[in-house]
Amino acid sequence: FLTSMLMACSLRAFAGHANLAGMCDLLIAVQGSAMGLAGPPLVEAAMGVKLTPEEIGPAAAHVQSGVVDLLADDDAHAVALARQYLAYFGPDALPGPAPDAAPLRAMVPENPRRAYDVRKVVAHLADVGSVLEIKPAYGKSVVTALVRFEGRTVGVVANQPMHLAGALDSAASVKAARFVQ
Numbered sequence: 001f002l003t004s005m006l007m008a009c010s011l012r013a014f015a016g017h018a019n020l021a022g023m024c025d026l027l028i029a030v031q032g033s034a035m036g037l038a039g040p041p042l043v044e045a046a047m048g049v050k051l052t053p054e055e056i057g058p059a060a061a062h063v064q065s066g067v068v069d070l071l072a073d074d075d076a077h078a079v080a081l082a083r084q085y086l087a088y089f090g091p092d093a094l095p096g097p098a099p100d101a102a103p104l105r106a107m108v109p110e111n112p113r114r115a116y117d118v119r120k121v122v123a124h125l126a127d128v129g130s131v132l133e134i135k136p137a138y139g140k141s142v143v144t145a146l147v148r149f150e151g152r153t154v155g156v157v158a159n160q161p162m163h164l165a166g167a168l169d170s171a172a173s174v175k176a177a178r179f180v181q
Helices: 016-021 040-047 059-065 075-087 118-125 170-180
Strands: 006-009 012-014 026-030 034-036 070-072 132-134 142-149 152-159
Touching: 012 016, 016 034, 026 059, 026 075, 034 059, 059 070, 070 075, 075 132, 118 142, 118 152, 142 170, 152 170
Parallel strands: 006 026, 012 034, 026 070
Antiparallel strands: 132 142, 142 152
């Protein structure tokens, strides 16, 4: 059950294991891991070029392309991210500490032509420490996150004025649609 919902890639996943990634609701990769549909032996046989797994499908490339949702520093961090993610789908939590709302007055400028960082706004609205941003390095003109407001889980989709003035490009549209799905 968890495999179809969540997959953490900590080493190398090629061929069949990489296919499982496409069925996951959330894909967490560990720094230095690699993934691809064709591994080094197949690439060498087909192209005559010997490549390492990290040259074929490094985690950083999958983060940039939107395949990987979260990038962890190590296995322990990946487990912590998985636990945090799954916790949003259980019962409501006790309300967390309320953020300081005073800075909100200055965060969003009155002039609509001025940019602001929507991540800071979300962080100052949600319970302290409850924001889990999904795909932060992909589709940068939109922010998708799971947060808690007074202990209740909420999904956030917000335009990010700091990138393309918040205009939705194709990557941001795919990111938002997949998150809502």
